[in-house]
Amino acid sequence: MAYAYWKTGKMEDKAVFDLFFRKNPFRGEFAIFAGLGECVKFLNNFRFSCSDIAYLQEILPNVDQGFWEYLSQLDASQVVTMSAIPEGYVVFPKVPLIRLEGPLPVIQLLETTFLNLINYASLVATNAARFRITAGDGVQLLEFGLRRAQGPDGGLSASKYCYIGGFDGTSNVLAGKLFGIPVRGTHAHAFVNSFSSLDDVSENVSFLDFCCFLSIFCQLAMSWLTKISPILNILEHETNKGELKAFLAYAYAFPRTCLCLLDTYSVIKSGLPNFLAVALALNEYGYRAIGVRLDSGDLAYLSRKCREAFVLIADQFESPWMKKFTVVASNDINEETLISLKEQKHEINSFGIGTHLVTCQKQPALGCVFKLVEVNGEPRMKLSEDVGKINLPGKKSVFRLYSEDGLAILDLIQLCSEKPPEVGKKILVRHPFIESKRAYVCPYKVELLYRDYWGNNGLTQSFPSLQELKKTASDSLKTLRQDIKRELNPTPYKVSVTNEMYNFLHELWLKYAPIGELS
Amino acid sequence: MAYAYWKTGKMEDKAVFDLFFRKNPFRGEFAIFAGLGECVKFLNNFRFSCSDIAYLQEILPNVDQGFWEYLSQLDASQVVTMSAIPEGYVVFPKVPLIRLEGPLPVIQLLETTFLNLINYASLVATNAARFRITAGDGVQLLEFGLRRAQGPDGGLSASKYCYIGGFDGTSNVLAGKLFGIPVRGTHAHAFVNSFSSLDDVSENVSFLDFCCFLSIFCQLAMSWLTKISPILNILEHETNKGELKAFLAYAYAFPRTCLCLLDTYSVIKSGLPNFLAVALALNEYGYRAIGVRLDSGDLAYLSRKCREAFVLIADQFESPWMKKFTVVASNDINEETLISLKEQKHEINSFGIGTHLVTCQKQPALGCVFKLVEVNGEPRMKLSEDVGKINLPGKKSVFRLYSEDGLAILDLIQLCSEKPPEVGKKILVRHPFIESKRAYVCPYKVELLYRDYWGNNGLTQSFPSLQELKKTASDSLKTLRQDIKRELNPTPYKVSVTNEMYNFLHELWLKYAPIGELS
Structure with a gap:
């Protein structure tokens, strides 16, 4: 794909991609966002080595020489910007977790690695958080899953993200050595x-x-x-x-x-x-x-x-x-x-949990996807044969609105060009797809969910420690109403769009959807 | 545990451990054995680094200094022997896949890594083989699972073992580069x-x-x-x-x-x-x-x-x-x-399969275990509160018996001290636990399933290429009757013991099981 972009002169097209998931895991109504730190490290090291290029030349013999020169000079330092929700936050379907901007082929080349780094990390952190909620705060939870993970590296990821999600320790001694997680056995x-x-x-x-x-x-x-x-x-x-x-x-x-x-x-x-x-x-x-x-x-x-x-x-x-x-x-x-x-x-007093925790037996994959939403300032939208697979077009902002008791009311998705919601001011919020579902909300506190993690000169802020991420997750879960977190029939958390975003989405949808002829 | 062995003078005790699983995955009646090559590599590199020991000293402050000296000199080269079924073979519950012999603490230290390397590899290879059987030979099967695997390393394992199990290619370009698997996308x-x-x-x-x-x-x-x-x-x-x-x-x-x-x-x-x-x-x-x-x-x-x-x-x-x-x-x-x-x-004509393949959604863990079966020539047995968790004691051999049409009849587990079964000679075989299940069998061909992979001087044979492992898996599956491989209600393959093994097992069982008093 990168070659086809390059070959057809699109390598300087400025693209915006969103990374998001469509459905909460484990029949629940929330997820914990994790893996962002690894994505930042990947951006920092993003480069094609000589042996990478030699291998690609071998499997793609008909590609122009110029492309290999282009690829060998590629990195993320000057050209990519990344905004994201902080790692450890509770997050919800359709809300972009990460927004990446930069040249179309460069961002496209990040897709699979970003999905790989976020999908399992968020899934297993969410699983750990659910175990913690179910077990209560009074017991010790230990991750005993190394022998059932996808190789040594899968085991390390499990130990790390289970700790963030609410576990107290691990039986994985290497995870103790590398990440400072308490080891127990x-x-x-x-x-x-x-x-x-x-x-x-x-x-x-x-x-x-x-x-x-x-x-x-x-x-x-x-x-x-x-x-x-x-x-x-x-x-x-x-x-x-x-x-x-x-x-x-x-x-x-x-x-x-x-x-x-x-x-x-x-x-x-x-x-x-x-x-x-x-x-x-x-x-x-x-x-x-x-x-x-x-x-x-x-x-x-x-x-x-x-x-x-x-x-x-x-x-x-x-x-x-x-x-x-x-x-x-x-x-x-x-x-x-x-x-x-x-x-x-x-x-x-203490549970050692392995298989079900690290393999996420109840649902072993979080379906994060990575979708193009804007090219050169123009919104893009994918329709697909399944309505559930439609994405929200355009470069967007997301705000979390809180009530006076500190609990989150909803996440509001809007276009970047719109004015942010204001504290104490009534706003009309809408369901993104169901026309009749509308409500007024007057937030006591408004939080812009995105922070800048990667700018034109690389890393824009230092990255939190594992202990800090664990605390972020725990604090963020506290802002979620109990009925949203319960195991049986939890209440869905509302993800809404502004009226402007709603109209923008639906106009574009009609524009892209072909009218057929029934026969 | 290693320290307690050392501290109580058991570091030279000669132990035999078996690695096996108790139940076939995916409601099926077979599995493909994979991951052995990685275990051999691990044996070859098994050593505690200075930083490992420094970390362990930190978390275990009350341990005798002599233990750290012992640990820093430890490797597998002189003291460990390993026999195993060849990688790629179809294998069955209760049959030891790997038999490790050596000093008790050394073999014990291998447990978690061996389980980690075998469990997922065998599970995903089996899953791939099942997809291949279901899809038939006429279609192309491509592994598209990197984004849903447990991190980059989990993704690589998936690509490698799916290829062994019967897939034709992968979308994981690094797997193509490292392992020579055809890449498709x-x-x-x-x-x-x-x-x-x-x-x-x-x-x-x-x-x-x-x-x-x-x-x-x-x-x-x-x-x-x-x-x-x-x-x-x-x-x-x-x-x-x-x-x-x-x-x-x-x-x-x-x-x-x-x-x-x-x-x-x-x-x-x-x-x-x-x-x-x-x-x-x-x-x-x-x-x-x-x-x-x-x-x-x-x-x-x-x-x-x-x-x-x-x-x-x-x-x-x-x-x-x-x-x-x-x-x-x-x-x-x-x-x-x-x-x-x-x-x-x-x-x-071609299926790209991701999530269900690499996460093994239907059953995301193969429950391989690693059990002590002999110490200094004496058999050992674990009873547990669940009868299903009982293991077969003693150092054992396994033979696969074939009929004239080249199909496998059963796997026969016996004590190493017993005479191997002979071609054309009638043998009494028994169900290991159900007394009444007995049969006579007269094999057309007898195959000792174990090969020596690690001897007193390290690696004892060169390791097959990925292509060879793929062929081994395909050939081995051909020796399995169709009704054992079918998706719906497959026939169980027989894993039997000799009469001598049966008596040995049941005598030991009675010896270990305490008699209670009902109250």
Whole structure:
């Protein structure tokens, strides 16, 4: 396409493109805008290397030499301007998230990369925000999705944008290293499985200390197991002793942060009593265990059973700190699971969420598109065979209007040439396509949604940190009415146009739409 | 976990881990194994950098100094061996795809990366194979998914593994450059929109040649439009002249490969007649257009209408080559769309498939897991609260048994210590969990599925090219009975165990499962 523009003399045509999506994801009524920082980095590095051009010459042998010279000199520094909604804001269908201006072929060449960088980032940030809304603020949410992401890079994107969207940490250690996201994790079943019995002692001489210590530690835990078994109504000899050994070993390695996975053999009959025995033994050395993880079975029931046991043992042995053990749950958790667990009064403090979060199982793609809306000052419009695919023509501004309580009322799209809406002044706003849907609105606060991110000399402002983006998302979500954010049948947020924009759109529509002859 | 192994003297314990999945994706009965080459590369580069260790020291302040020394010297070269099923093979649930042996902490550290590299690769290759089976061999399948993938790297993985799975090309130019995959694409709606009328002439003086040429080319196309309009029963003046101009410009730039997108305004009333007029004009210069693309609306109906028009015009003007124009279709195509289009007798030659292919919308994650099955020669087994999560213990071999017609009968899992099955000899095979399901089988051919990919001195064999992997996948799919591959209610492929393996598994299961007391 770039070649055809160049070849037909359109390489200096000044184009305006909008990047937007047409429908909210996850049957919801909002999205979180993310990925903008990566787009800015891409603009900064936008260049065709010699090897790029050599490859293109190979696959396009009939192209004029002049085009390769043109392409090799191309960059975004002098010629592109970009305005966008700040990253982390709540955003809505049809509202352009990014507006790019510059020479037609240059902006066209940015299309796929921009869509790639925005689509998944916004989708997964929105997904994370929805999990956070559903789970409530009282619990910890950890992203455990690296193994199910689209390669290592997909995993990093997931960790980053889930954190922005409202998660507290990740199991992806590289994401911790690169982005400063808190990393969290526990041991896996393999750790438990690697110990087969209490006699499973390493022959490694340098660990003689450990062996001596362990035999005492082990006796201590065993005596606790004898004490707690009748209270918990379990058979002491039926708990798996390899598991007990594994918990002892883990407590030895991490005395300050000991958190044990209970479901390798049986949570109730083995994992839970073993953990409690180890926690009580560890306490005698002056360390307090952190808690447990459940990774299979009926999580609500098991978490309640764990909590009951914690309280029972805490009361019995006057150790109130045991009541507060953390319960981490994982195993294919999605929004529906969170709702169901809540209804069943779960006792979980922390969720490790992987597959459903990072793959966005409920809707794995946000349909962002990139549409030409103006060339050399003239508006452009695509009709398509589907009415839903029509775009809003022309170079536009978007304002978010707020009421006195700080909540957003609607987003108002208008032509750049129009006067901005004013605080305290009544404005007629219209549905972009349904003629009869009109309303007057008198804003208490008006916010121009666009900021300039890329100007004629490159980057026009410093980019916020991940922490700042996380705060932006959280603050922006607070401006959204609760009924718009709820999981079941949320109320749509209004995206309106001015009367002038409405008329402009519909005149152009009629102009472009061919009249047929029915036969 | 690695630290706890080290700290408790288990760093020299010899572990065997299996990587496998538990359930076929997409409600199907097979998967394509992919991503192995990337795992080998990872093994080759497996090392902790100084900055990695500095970061880990920061987040784990209470860890013994000796561990960091141990970690900084770690690599996979001397200590790890890996056997695996060849990449591209059809594979089935419960069958270990990769078997890794080595020191417990080292293999444990590979887990997440291996799962990340195999999960998505195998999932998307399987998805591509399913699209290919559904579409049939007669059509071209192009991967158009970069914009919906999880970042640029996710997009590259998608292009690569879709190609292995049976696609013909990609729109991802970088994938073409890096992997040699054929790149294919057409122009977008923006190209059409960028031309507003026939007078839309660039002022760029260096393109005077083009302007002069274009006015003649344009007159020619207009005269063709006048001739074909009555035949197609459309109103000549109602076709969009900006679109006509865009097609002329595209034909001028790509006279040998002109393929026009028809649905910017209206396929029937504008795009189709404009394209035919341009194709007929271009033909007078000695070039033949390639075809058209449809990106919205009723694709079956529109493709039939296009084909009818091609035939009508071809017959009218004695240009039989026009009957064979390629029709490319895109727009949210999934397996169900392909089936429905077939039933409606579409006239499409080539499908551009994006979102549903790369995000694997029908099931966006393959649940591969990585389980410890043996330590120091002793089998290990995880029970879990869900019976479905039980793994097959011990170091195992897998054989694929074939019948005389070359079709695979079943995969047979057995202990490494057992004698391999022999050609022509009757063997008793058993369902791993259901006691009553047993059968005798007499194989015509026996294939040991595992090859050695990584030995004590690193890579043990050269790795196949992408083309070879594509052929492996295609050949392997041919060994699978049609009813196993069909979309609706496919027959499950049998994964069996030997009698010895069956007894071994069930004895161990009873040994590990605690007996409770009902209360």
